Amino acid sequence: MLFVAARDVAGKSAVVLAQAGLGRAHARALHFIARYPGLSVAELLGFLKITKQSLNRVMGDLLAGGFVERKTGMQDRRTRSLQLTPAGKVLADAVWSAQRPMIAAAFKAAGQEAVGGYRKVLIGMAGDPERWRKNS
Amino acid sequence: MLFVAARDVAGKSAVVLAQAGLGRAHARALHFIARYPGLSVAELLGFLKITKQSLNRVMGDLLAGGFVERKTGMQDRRTRSLQLTPAGKVLADAVWSAQRPMIAAAFKAAGQEAVGGYRKVLIGMAGDPERWRKNS
């Protein structure tokens, strides 16, 4: 069920992404950059759990498409600070808008209490998003 | 979180599958065949939502490895009835054993009530597994 739910939620964004010439890998990177603005490449790699080579192909597309901005880090000038451009925000919003109705419907049908349990179990499996960044 | 949880749960089975020379695509097919013994190719395609060409490469490996048995359907002789061989059951068990601890830990940590909510929400997004077969 986890697989099916994740696949179907991700699938909702396919059309929006295809219009931008992007795929699901791009959406995932976009998501984490949107969620943690200014994160470093190493942090992003930690979230995605892919290699830097894989990420850099994806990042190249996002940079070329003007969806993401890459700046030299402030404290440590070796790092790169990643954040969405306005166009990236628009795209991330569009992706979310495509997925939200499905999630909202499931949440509404299940009820608020069920959603709490749902989150609790997912935190057990995926870790608490609130602590994701620090733990990395 | 859905994505991370699904990825991490699926990841647990990587070692077991690699020993059998298989990948995650094989595991998914194996799972549905284990869950719905005797299902037809069309039904399996409906679950996996991939093309028959993609499935057939995976099925070829499973048949060659002796994990799955393919028989001519009884009522409709055009269909193929798929089921696990003993070796397939052993493999499916091994995969499940690799994933179970992670899921069990999350369930235990969240509590029985939370698990109920978790299931309710997933049913909202993925559909009720009890009805998956009929709805297809």
Next chain:
DNA sequence: TATTTATGTCAGCATGTCTGACGTAAAAAG
């Protein structure tokens, strides 16, 4: 100054997905 760290890049490979075209056997429709 030497080393380590954070990142980028090239080259090639594996997996899993896709589209398109074609073939066959069996069921269903006429």
Next chain:
DNA sequence: CTTTTTACGTCAGACATGCTGACATAAATA
């Protein structure tokens, strides 16, 4: 009983996304 549709199999080629290995550069650190 002929025709069409259905369920499946297969070949060929392509794309997306992951991987390993090797190497380069700039900045921090020892």
